[in-house]
Amino acid sequence: MTEHLKIDMEKRACPSCETTALHFFYEVKQAPVHSVLLLHDRETAVNFPTGDIILGHCQECGFITNAAFNDAQQDYAGEYEATQGFSPTFNAFHRRLAADLIERYDLHNKHIVEIGCGMGEFLHLLCEMGDNTGTGFDPAYVKERSLVGESDKITFIADYFSEQYVNTPGDFFACKMTLEHIPNTAEFVRMVRQTVGDNPNKTVFFQVPNARYVLGDVAFWDIYYEHCSYFSMGSIARLFRHVGFDVMDLWTDYDDQYLMIAARPGKGDNPQLAQEDDLALVAADVAYFTDAFGQLAEDWRRRFTAYKRNGRRVVLWGGGSKGVSFLTGLGITLDDVQYVVDINPNKTGTFMAGTGQEIVAPQFLPEYKPDIVIVMNPIYRNEIRRDLKEMGLAPQVLTV
Numbered sequence: 001m002t003e004h005l006k007i008d009m010e011k012r013a014c015p016s017c018e019t020t021a022l023h024f025f026y027e028v029k030q031a032p033v034h035s036v037l038l039l040h041d042r043e044t045a046v047n048f049p050t051g052d053i054i055l056g057h058c059q060e061c062g063f064i065t066n067a068a069f070n071d072a073q074q075d076y077a078g079e080y081e082a083t084q085g086f087s088p089t090f091n092a093f094h095r096r097l098a099a100d101l102i103e104r105y106d107l108h109n110k111h112i113v114e115i116g117c118g119m120g121e122f123l124h125l126l127c128e129m130g131d132n133t134g135t136g137f138d139p140a141y142v143k144e145r146s147l148v149g150e151s152d153k154i155t156f157i158a159d160y161f162s163e164q165y166v167n168t169p170g171d172f173f174a175c176k177m178t179l180e181h182i183p184n185t186a187e188f189v190r191m192v193r194q195t196v197g198d199n200p201n202k203t204v205f206f207q208v209p210n211a212r213y214v215l216g217d218v219a220f221w222d223i224y225y226e227h228c229s230y231f232s233m234g235s236i237a238r239l240f241r242h243v244g245f246d247v248m249d250l251w252t253d254y255d256d257q258y259l260m261i262a263a264r265p266g267k268g269d270n271p272q273l274a275q276e277d278d279l280a281l282v283a284a285d286v287a288y289f290t291d292a293f294g295q296l297a298e299d300w301r302r303r304f305t306a307y308k309r310n311g312r313r314v315v316l317w318g319g320g321s322k323g324v325s326f327l328t329g330l331g332i333t334l335d336d337v338q339y340v341v342d343i344n345p346n347k348t349g350t351f352m353a354g355t356g357q358e359i360v361a362p363q364f365l366p367e368y369k370p371d372i373v374i375v376m377n378p379i380y381r382n383e384i385r386r387d388l389k390e391m392g393l394a395p396q397v398l399t400v
């Protein structure tokens, strides 16, 4: 980090607890500012705008922020494609989560508001399974691309959730995989607090990636530009308490990759849950990540060099943010990897931001005959092995 930049960074306050206790520990220069937009030609993909990632860990609350993040570069109203709704593993998880929330919070004949609802799959599940009605907000919502179709039970608002919507009525407020995209976390959750009002019978549910999973697994491919905010159980609980929510539940799911919080309006002073006490654990994770990252990146680069030398065909499986971050983080070029596989048909024929690989459907593989398949998310390994076998292929399958 340059000295000038460092001094500028040191003045930054933690956007969650609003103190100045950030310690900077990880830096990526020129990461693509978006990794899930559909890019239809290689030139656009290779020349995609970039920004820096400088992660700061707040010693006061445990929150991790990209202090170099500039949200003016972010535009989710474009051809944004982040749905995981094509994976059976993911769909099973979604159904299980919906059933669990309906049971835990008695969601029957209620009105559900989802902030950042994507194409509406999850809101649709909550409404169908619990006989509820819903309002969904998402700037990327496109009626024609929604898998769940029109419904008289659900209203979709294709916009960012902002001050103008704080009067939106609801009994249960869900916000999944959205807060990690928001730099001013306290400001945002305060706005949600204002929307929910003071009725303690209303519940908010947030789901974010689990930063401790990312750090503990040295999963640098899970650190990307769109994700400017990284939480542990304790840091998300401290944020919610800070803006006037009582924390009801904290848990993880999806092999520990996702972190969930349920909270109710209050003063933020109800008895602490045991999981909230993680400041020292997060600090240890940050130290571990810092040490281990250099070695891991070096190991991967060495492997790619050997593959190239031996003329092995390598494909990545997973054309989302993880794939983009893995390739750009390691400096992998088109010489090393030519294709990235993704089961989402909307991505077929588009290109990876930054490195420019073409995204192909799995059906392309029998023709290409890869020697090595690198799976970007281990949770899909069995699903992918089965798909490969059904196509009569037996490449070496590696997971990150």
Ligand SMILES: [Zn+2]
Pocket (backbone or CB within 6 Å): 014, 015, 016, 017, 018, 019, 058, 059, 060, 061, 062, 063
């Ligand atoms: Zn903080």
